[in-house]
Every structure is written in C-alpha cells, then in structure tokens.
Amino acid sequence: MKYIGVDLGGTNIVVGITDSEGNILKCYTRPTITTRKTEEIFDDIIDMCQILIEEFNLDTSSLKGIGMGIPGEVDGKKGIINYSNNIPMKDFNVGSYMQNLCKKVNMDIPFFFANDADCAALGELVAGAGKGHSDLIILTLGTGVGGGIIINNKIYSGFYAGGAELGHQTIVHNGELCTCGNKGCLEAYASATALIRDAKKAAIENPSSLLNTLSENNLDNMTAKIVFDAKDQKDSVATKLVEDYIEYLAVGVANLVNIFKPEILLLSGGISKQEEKLTKPLKEKVITKVFGNDLKTKIDIATLGNDAGLIGAAMLSR
Amino acid sequence: MKYIGVDLGGTNIVVGITDSEGNILKCYTRPTITTRKTEEIFDDIIDMCQILIEEFNLDTSSLKGIGMGIPGEVDGKKGIINYSNNIPMKDFNVGSYMQNLCKKVNMDIPFFFANDADCAALGELVAGAGKGHSDLIILTLGTGVGGGIIINNKIYSGFYAGGAELGHQTIVHNGELCTCGNKGCLEAYASATALIRDAKKAAIENPSSLLNTLSENNLDNMTAKIVFDAKDQKDSVATKLVEDYIEYLAVGVANLVNIFKPEILLLSGGISKQEEKLTKPLKEKVITKVFGNDLKTKIDIATLGNDAGLIGAAMLSR
Numbered sequence: 001m002k003y004i005g006v007d008l009g010g011t012n013i014v015v016g017i018t019d020s021e022g023n024i025l026k027c028y029t030r031p032t033i034t035t036r037k038t039e040e041i042f043d044d045i046i047d048m049c050q051i052l053i054e055e056f057n058l059d060t061s062s063l064k065g066i067g068m069g070i071p072g073e074v075d076g077k078k079g080i081i082n083y084s085n086n087i088p089m090k091d092f093n094v095g096s097y098m099q100n101l102c103k104k105v106n107m108d109i110p111f112f113f114a115n116d117a118d119c120a121a122l123g124e125l126v127a128g129a130g131k132g133h134s135d136l137i138i139l140t141l142g143t144g145v146g147g148g149i150i151i152n153n154k155i156y157s158g159f160y161a162g163g164a165e166l167g168h169q170t171i172v173h174n175g176e177l178c179t180c181g182n183k184g185c186l187e188a189y190a191s192a193t194a195l196i197r198d199a200k201k202a203a204i205e206n207p208s209s210l211l212n213t214l215s216e217n218n219l220d221n222m223t224a225k226i227v228f229d230a231k232d233q234k235d236s237v238a239t240k241l242v243e244d245y246i247e248y249l250a251v252g253v254a255n256l257v258n259i260f261k262p263e264i265l266l267l268s269g270g271i272s273k274q275e276e277k278l279t280k281p282l283k284e285k286v287i288t289k290v291f292g293n294d295l296k297t298k299i300d301i302a303t304l305g306n307d308a309g310l311i312g313a314a315m316l317s318r
Numbered sequence: 319m320k321y322i323g324v325d326l327g328g329t330n331i332v333v334g335i336t337d338s339e340g341n342i343l344k345c346y347t348r349p350t351i352t353t354r355k356t357e358e359i360f361d362d363i364i365d366m367c368q369i370l371i372e373e374f375n376l377d378t379s380s381l382k383g384i385g386m387g388i389p390g391e392v393d394g395k396k397g398i399i400n401y402s403n404n405i406p407m408k409d410f411n412v413g414s415y416m417q418n419l420c421k422k423v424n425m426d427i428p429f430f431f432a433n434d435a436d437c438a439a440l441g442e443l444v445a446g447a448g449k450g451h452s453d454l455i456i457l458t459l460g461t462g463v464g465g466g467i468i469i470n471n472k473i474y475s476g477f478y479a480g481g482a483e484l485g486h487q488t489i490v491h492n493g494e495l496c497t498c499g500n501k502g503c504l505e506a507y508a509s510a511t512a513l514i515r516d517a518k519k520a521a522i523e524n525p526s527s528l529l530n531t532l533s534e535n536n537l538d539n540m541t542a543k544i545v546f547d548a549k550d551q552k553d554s555v556a557t558k559l560v561e562d563y564i565e566y567l568a569v570g571v572a573n574l575v576n577i578f579k580p581e582i583l584l585l586s587g588g589i590s591k592q593e594e595k596l597t598k599p600l601k602e603k604v605i606t607k608v609f610g611n612d613l614k615t616k617i618d619i620a621t622l623g624n625d626a627g628l629i630g631a632a633m634l635s636r
C-alpha cells in the first residue's frame with residue numbers, strides 16, 4: 001500500500017509518496033508562491049499528486065489516500081482551514097475544493113487534513129524517534145515553540161480545532177511578552193528567539209563574554225548555537241543562559257508530563273541539535289518537577305528533521 | 319441495564335446502583351476505616367455490592383459491571399492501585415483480588431477501576447453539567463486543585479497511569495510552594511487553601527478589613543467563603559484577593575483550553591459554589607489569555623456535587 005503526503009509550507013510545497021512504514025519513495029518540491037490565489041496553490045498540489053500517481057502507476061486500490069499538513073488552524077474533521085499564518089487563507093473549505101478538483105480529473109481518493117506540527121508528531125511516531133510507541137508529545141524549539149500530541153497512535157488536537165498549542169502555556173505569570181499577546185508563555189522562554197533575545201542582552205551587559213567574540217561583535221549574528229558553543233567553551237555568561245533556558249523548558253515539559261504521562265516526549269527544531277547537551281540536564285530538571293518525582297516518560301530528540309511533516313501527512317490516511 | 323458504582327473515599331465507602339442515564343436508584347454507605355487491612359475494605363465493598371444485586375434481583379445479563387473510583391494513582395488497564403494518599407495501599411492488584419473474591423461468591427461480573435477525580439469528570443459528563451457533550455475538563459477547587467479529562471466520552475489519564483494532574487501545572491515559575499514539593503503550581507494559587515493562606519496574610523496586614531470581622535478576629539476561622547462574602551460587602555482587601563485568585567485560575571484554565579480546546583470546562587469543589595460570581599469574571603479573563611483570544615469552550619459549574627464520583631464510577635462499565 002502507498003501513501004501520498006503533502007507538506008504545504010510558507011516557502012515550498014513538498015508532495016511525496018511513502019510506503020506503509022513511512023519511507024519516502026519519491027518527492028517533488030515546488031515554490032508555494034503565497035501571493036497567488038489559494039485555489040491556484042491547491043491546483044498545483046493536485047497536479048503534483050497526479051504526477052506521482054502516474055509515475056508509480058497507482059490506482060485507488062493501491063493508494064489509501066492523500067494527507068495534507070497545513071500551517072495554521074485546520075479542522076481535520078470538517079476539512080476546513082480556519083486560518084493560516086504563513087499563507088493567506090481563512091475559512092477555506094479545502095476538503096470540498098479538493099474533492100471537486102479530483103472529480104474533474106477523474107480521481108477518487110479520500111483526503112485527510114491536519115496541522116503541519118501535528119503531522120510532524122505523527123511522522124516521528126511512525127518512522128522516527130517515536131517508532132514503536134503509541135503516545136507521544138513533540139515540542140519544536142525553533143522561532144517559536146510548536147507542539148504536537150499523539151494519543152493511541154492518532155493526532156490529538158482538541159475537540160475544537162487548534163488545540164495542542166503547547167508553546168502557549170503560561171509558565172511565568174506576567175512574564176516575558178509572547179508573540180501571541182499573552183505574557184509568560186513557554187514560547188517566550190524556550191524558543192530559539194527567546195534564547196537569542198536573552199543572549200543579546202547578556203552580551204551587552206558582559207562585554208568580555210565569548211558571546212560577543214563568537215558573534216563577531218555584531219549582535220545581529222547571535223544564534224542559539226553561539227550560546228551553546230560559548231557554554232561549551234566555559235563562558236560563564238553563556239552557561240547561565242543555557243541553564244536558565246533548560247530550567248524553563250523543564251517547567252513546560254514537566255507540565256506536559258503531569259497531564260499526559262506520555263510514553264515519549266521528543267524535542268525537535270534547531271535547538272534540539274544540541275542533543276545530549278540538552279536532554280541530559282533537561283531530564284535531571286524535569287524529574288525534580290514532575291508530580292511524585294516519577295518520570296516514566298522517555299525524553300529524546302526527534303530524528304526526521306524536515307521530512308517529519310511530509311511523512312506524517314502521508315500517514316494521516318493510515 | 320443497571321450499573322453498580324463504588325466511591326471509595328478516605329472516610330466512607332459509598333456503593334450505589336444507577337440506571338443507564340446515571341440516576342442513582344439506591345446507595346449504601348459504610349465507614350472506610352482506613353486502619354484495617356486493604357483486603358478487608360474490599361471484602362466490605364463486595365458485600366455491599368451483593369446486597370444491591372440481591373435487592374434489585376440482578377443477574378449478569380442485566381448488570382454491565384462494577385466500576386470503582388479510588389483516591390490515588392490507579393492503573394485502570396492493569397487493575398492496579400499504584401498508591402493512594404488517603405488509604406494505605408501500594409501496588410495493590412485490586413483487579414485480581416476482586417475477581418477472586420467474586421469467584422468465591424459465584425459472581426461473574428467485570429470490574430473497572432479509575433481515579434476518583436476522573437470518575438467525577440465522567441459522572442458530570444453523563445448526568446451532570448456536561449450532559450450532551452463528549453469532551454470535558456473538570457477542575458475541583460477544594461483543599462487542592464484536582465482535575466479530570468474526558469476525551470470522546472472516555473476518561474483520559476495519560477499513557478502511564480496518574481496523568482491529568484491539572485492542579486500541578488506550574489503557572490508561576492519559582493512561585494508559592496505547593497504541597498507536591500514543586501513551586502508555583504496552579505494548586506498553590508487556585509485551591510481554597512491558597513485563598514485562605516493569602517486571606518490570613520491580608521487580614522493581618524489590614525486590621526480594618528472585613529476579613530477580620532467576618533472571621534470573628536480569629537484567623538483559624540478564615541474560609542474561602544468569608545473572602546467572597548467580604549468582597550460582596552465591597553471590602554477592598556477581599557476584592558483584591560478574589561481578583562488575584564480568579565486571575566491565577568484564569569491562567570490555568572487558559573493553558574488547558576490552549577491544549578485541549580474542550581467543549582466544556584467545569585468547576586467543582588467548595589469555591590465553585592460562588593457560581594456566576596466566579597465564572598463571569600473568570601471567562602472575561604480567560605478570553606484575554608487564550609491563543610488567538612478565541613474561546614469556544616463553555617465554562618460552567620459542576621452540578622452533581624459528591625454524587626459525581628459514584629455516578630462516574632458506575633458509568634465506567636458503560
């Protein structure tokens with residue numbers, strides 16, 4: 001059995017075909033061009049799907065469906081994109097649009113829709129670091145802090161669409177302003193953006209810190225990696241920044257463990273590339289914070305990178 | 319069809335029989351006597367079940383099962399009580415013990431086990447304020463802050479047993495010490511205990527506050543109700559306390575809405591008796607905090623009181 005996945009991003013559309021284990025057999029990429037009409041974007045997607053279907057000589061009996069991961073609030077049950085941050089779409093009935101398109105080209109294939117971060121969680125479960133598990137949480141530590149929840153092998157995103165906003169749990173009442181307008185969200189402390197914000201401030205306050213040298217004395221060059229690198233070189237300012245960063249991340253992770261007690265919790269995104277330098281101290285902190293100091297949940301690093309979303313999208317039709 | 323529920327509490331055992339809508343047809347209460355052997359407590363429970371079965375002339379064809387709500391961490395899948403706070407039990411295989419007991423008395427009935435707060439959530443869903451809904455969250459504002467989650471008509475308590483610890487989400491990093499040993503949990507701000515703690519402090523600092531008069535100038539008399547009563551009488555100190563209380567509660571509620579987007583979120587426990595005085599300002603605050611300021615979740619007061627646990631336990635075998 002074959003599966004087609006679509007990863008619709010703000011920059012590129014990736015359409016790929018996988019086997020039942022989530023291995024990508026082939027994929028194609030086209031630019032999204034968000035300035036064009038929403039309908040044109042989806043026309044392009046159907047075209048890419050058709051190319052794969054012909055290439056692999058697929059008929060409906062050998063294809064379970066086409067799954068799409070979309071950035072924004074997606075009501076998978078109703079097939080509606082409530083809104084998207086990166087592509088100008090609002091209350092777009094993607095389900096009926098795609099069905100109509102398919103009729104025109106004589107394709108009779110069911111479609112499945114989900115948020116792209118939720119797809120990444122499913123991808124990691126099926127083919128990545130979550131393989132062999134049924135209950136998983138993923139936190140993506142990037143520009144923001146994204147989240148995905150898998151319960152009993154299925155994406156969980158709330159009764160009303162748009163749940164699993166794991167980065168927007170308040171962990172510091174009246175704390176740092178978050179991009180969402182609220183104060184003290186996990187995202188405002190555990191995103192790469194937050195770490196860079198704090199590192200810039202610390203670099204100014206501590207002119208002799210390696211943070212300045214490593215960013216070539218230009219704060220615009222500051223990255224999360226520079227902070228971790230400076231810490232590796234025993235810079236005390238960077239060490240404190242990393243410790244604080246992991247402390248806040250541990251608060252968010254412990255909150256999720258207390259609620260979900262998942263089998264496994266994965267970290268993805270740029271900062272997760274620190275691997276054990278991140279997970280080891282994180283685990284030590286989380287265990288001191290979870291209820292009863294009882295941590296059965298495995299904490300690990302996601303392995304699929306950018307492929308997770310495409311694979312998870314394909315697996316929506318499992 | 320009839321259902322038997324057992325509400326095992328630290329003080330009393332209540333065993334009752336319900337119809338399929340969760341109406342209690344009859345129930346009996348006996349003291350738990352926690353000083354006796356665990357086995358004796360469960361022998362008593364079986365005895366109470368037998369009395370009801372005989373009284374209602376039930377055979378296995380008219381009885382779906384016996385459900386038990388137990389205070390503590392219960393692994394419902396395995397039928398094991400990992401631990402209980404109120405009754406000295408640890409790693410007790412209640413499932414196999416009950417099955418063996420049943421064999422002895424020639425009863426062939428399946429047993430179902432869950433945490434008592436989770437049962438209360440299910441009870442409210444089936445027969446209380448959550449009737450007609452499928453996805454519900456309950457927060458019990460009492461000595462502590464308890465939580466229960468219902469997803470798609472079923473209790474959700476995590477992959478590993480003991481999740482849904484909604485009162486132990488950190489909302490104030492390094493905040494007030496919680497009973498669990500962590501700092502800044504919702505429970506340390508939104509329990510009646512927390513409100514009383516803050517009211518006592520405020521009463522001392524403000525000798526002219528009504529908080530002193532209403533507690534007869536004895537801080538040992540302080541209750542959450544006194545704080546709300548003093549606020550109703552326009553006492554400015556009490557007004558600030560209630561506002562702060564609701565602010566913190568709103569943070570916890572918004573966090574849960576951002577994750578679960580439930581159909582309905584119920585408040586139970588002593589403080590919930592404030593009804594609209596609590597829910598109205600709470601909703602106003604929650605909407606400012608949830609992601610996208612989009613609050614579809616209904617926020618309401620639980621209606622079943624102490625019966626919720628018994629009804630929910632009975633409904634475990636639905």
